[in-house]
Each structure stands twice: as C-alpha cells, then as structure tokens.
C-alpha cells in the first residue's frame with residue numbers, strides 16, 4: 001500500500017513516510033492508492049475487542065509496519081490507563097437511536113481516539129525513515145486537538161510538543177486542561193489573537209525554510225499533529241467498523257457532527273471497506289458550508305463566520321473534504337483547490353455530485369441545538385454535549401423529511417462535562433456562571449453521569465504553563481524553547 005498526493009505531483013510513499021511528513025510536498029493530502037476490503041468476516045470481527053478490530057483495520061493501511069509493531073502501538077494507545085471504560089468506546093441506545101460515545105479517553109473528546117496512537121506511529125515512522133532528529137510537534141488549536149495532542153505526546157521519548165491556543169478563544173475547561181498539562185517535553189502558549197491568527201502563524205513557521213535548516217543543524221525536525229495526517233485518519237475508521245459489528249444490522253446510517261471533515265471521511269472509508277452504509281449524514285452548525293456543498297455542488301467560504309457553542313465545528317475550510325473531492329475530481333482537484341485559495345469558492349459538475357450520493361448534508365442553528373439538548377434530556381435523561389446535539393437535531397430533521405427507518409448511530413464527540421457552561425445554560429441556567437466545582441456538581445446531579453477523571457484532575461491542578469505571546473512573536477518563542485540563540489539564527 002502506498003500513498004500519493006491529491007494534487008497529483010510527487011511519487012508514492014509508504015505509510016510511515018506519509019505519517020512523518022503529514023502533508024505532501026505539493027501541499028496536497030496523502031491518499032491511499034486503494035481502499036482495501038476487510039479480509040476477515042463481519043461475524044469474526046463481531047467477536048473481537050476494540051484492539052483486535054483496530055489491528056484488522058490498520059494492518060491493511062499501514063503495510064510497512066510489522067504485526068508486532070502495530071500491535072504494540074495499539075496496546076499502548078487503547079489501554080485502561082488511557083480510557084475510562086474497558087471497551088474504549090461505548091455504544092448506547094437512547095430513545096430509539098444509538099450513540100457511539102467517542103469521549104472516554106484522557107481529554108474527553110473524540111480526538112483522543114486518534115491522538116492516543118499517533119505519537120507511537122510517528123516515533124516508529126521516524127525510526128523507519130532513519131530520521132535521527134528529535135521531532136518537534138507544532139500545533140495551533142481551537143481547544144480539543146491541543147489537549148489531546150499534549151496528552152498523547154507527553155513524555156514520549158524523542159519528541160517535544162508546542163501548542164498555541166487563542167488566549168481568549170477557548171472554553172474554561174479547555175484552557176484549564178491545557179495549562180495544567182504535565183510532561184517535561186510539553187509547552188503551551190496563549191496567543192493574543194484568534195484561532196485563525198494562531199493557525200496562520202504556525203503555517204508560516206512550517207514554510208520557513210531558513211528556520212527549518214537551522215533546526216536541522218541543532219537536531220530538530222518539525223512535524224504536525226493536525227487532522228490531515230493519515231496517522232489520525234486511519235485510526236478513526238476503526239470505531240465505525242467496531243460499532244457496526246456490535247449489531248450486524250442489514251444497513252446502517254451514521255450521523256457525524258462535522259468540522260474539518262476528518263471524522264466523517266473515516267466513516268466513508270469504513271463503508272468502502274465493507275460496512276454496509278446507507279447514508280452518511282454530515283451535520284454542521286451555523287457554519288454550514290458543507291451543507292451547501294452537498295446541496296448545490298458549490299463550496300463557498302466567502303461568508304460570515306459564526307462563533308457557536310460547538311466551537312470544534314466552527315470552520316469554513318474543511319481540509320479533509322479534499323480527499324473525498326479527489327475520488328470524483330481526480331487530477332482536477334489541484335485546480336479546485338487553487339480556486340478555493342484564490343477566489344474562496346469552486347463548483348463541481350453534476351456527474352461528480354452523483355458520486356457523493358451516500359452523503360446527506362444538514363445543519364442546525366444554535367436554537368435548534370439547545371432545543372435538542374433540552375427535549376432529549378426530558379425524554380430520556382441523556383445529556384448531550386453541543387456538538388452531539390447538533391448531530392441529533394440534524395438527524396431528527398432528516399428523519400422527519402425522509403421517513404428513513406434505517407438503524408442509525410450518532411457519533412457522540414465530546415463529554416457534556418467538556419462544555420459545561422453551554423450545557424448548563426440550557427439545563428440549569430442558574431448554575432451557568434457558578435464556579436467550576438459547583439457547575440460540575442450541578443451537571444452530575446442532572447445527568448447522573450460519573451464525573452470523568454479528566455475533569456476531577458484539573459480542578460485543583462497547578463497551572464504549569466502561563467506563557468502568552470503576541471501573534472508576531474511565535475518564532476521567537478520556538479527559538480527560545482529549543483535554546484537556539486536568536487543571534488546564531490540571524
């Protein structure tokens with residue numbers, strides 16, 4: 001199995017190289033040369049635990065890793081130490097629909113599903129490619145990726161991680177999770193700016209050839225933990241195969257609250273591997289650029305950006321969509337991406353649209369999301385976080401319109417404790433502005449869901465990171481952290 005770029009330039013590379021590089025040299029995303037079919041039966045998979053299913057999926061994609069290597073990665077990632085339930089993910093039926101809870105990892109959001117294994121895949125990939133340098137992970141985060149990457153890379157030998165987050169742009173719990181992060185090799189810095197500023201500054205650093213050279217001389221090499229890395233994408237296929245094989249229904253729908261299009265793309269890959277998917281329902285919040293795309297064939301990012309209570313879906317450029325587009329547009333992909341960059345939009349032909357017929361787009365407003373949390377709680381007692389609630393609201397609308405009776409699983413991407421204030425705003429407004437401890441207790445009383453360790457731990461944890469920098473100062477913070485003198489750099 002080899003990987004090549006969606007933009008068509010450059011040869012095929014093995015998985016380990018694609019993982020190490022993250023993004024292809026021509027700026028495209030790595031895609032596998034084919035999507036393999038599962039080579040064990042669904043019945044056999046239905047008897048396997050999460051780690052075993054993970055191996056059956058990953059062995060087909062990461063073919064330059066040995067069985068022992070892959071199994072060691074899987075064992076380290078999906079352990080009782082890192083997840084608060086033995087099953088790793090939980091499939092629960094509530095009010096006639098199933099929720100696939102992907103938030104039982106260390107940072108209580110679905111990013112843990114992939115970021116718990118990425119560090120192990122990455123350090124092995126470095127070895128396989130004779131990379132002698134220490135790997136420096138640079139990540140800009142709007143909240144969830146940062147903490148999950150910190151937890152994943154904390155004290156992993158041969159790596160350092162530096163995370164930049166918008167100082168005033170993340171939830172209280174999210175910030176607390178990051179600034180209390182332990183680990184000799186972890187660094188967290190608040191940026192005086194918004195997420196786009198952080199993201200752009202990090203992108204500039206990746207393109208700075210002088211800096212790259214300077215780092216190499218000192219024995220460092222940059223890499224990234226963001227969601228376009230196939231080392232994140234492939235591990236996400238596993239839970240769709242796992243969920244389907246718990247039930248072995250004739251057909252299945254998945255509803256996925258979507259931002260960067262990584263999670264739902266993994267579901268699509270699971271379908272191509274053999275899971276009998278009827279519809280993939282792509283749920284957006286008010287930033288409904290994907291809904292419009294599936295509806296009209298026009299992707300247009302020239303629009304108002306809304307800040308919502310589901311911040312991990314507040315995104316206007318869904319990077320991973322490029323991989324789906326490539327399935328239909330092939331060598332035209334680079335042209336569409338140029339249009340997106342230069343004009344902010346592109347339009348695909350009808351014949352291409354037909355190839356995406358397993359996808360249905362939907363969106364929910366803030367009001368519909370809140371209504372969904374409230375009504376579903378009254379009906380079932382189950383408390384959804386705002387991202388999951390967007391998906392539920394979209395599914396309800398879809399069902400009403402189509403009458404589709406296919407068994408359906410909603411990807412539940414975050415614990416309600418992670419978005420405490422937004423959830424209390426709906427269910428117990430009097431506690432919305434309470435202190436963290438009181439707020440946590442209040443949600444516990446409402447939901448009867450055990451408070452996750454991730455929340456307990458940070459309540460009294462000391463702040464270990466308090467650095468703040470201007471958005472123009474990013475490079476200096478890196479030189480400083482890596483002990484590279486600015487003088488020798490100049």
Ligand SMILES: *Cc1c(COP(=O)(O)O)cnc(C)c1O
Nearest residue numbers: 144259260261262263312413414
């Ligand atoms: C990242 C994230 C999403 C969006 O996932 P994508 O793979 O970017 O589409 C949804 N919900 C939560 C809680 C997230 O952290």
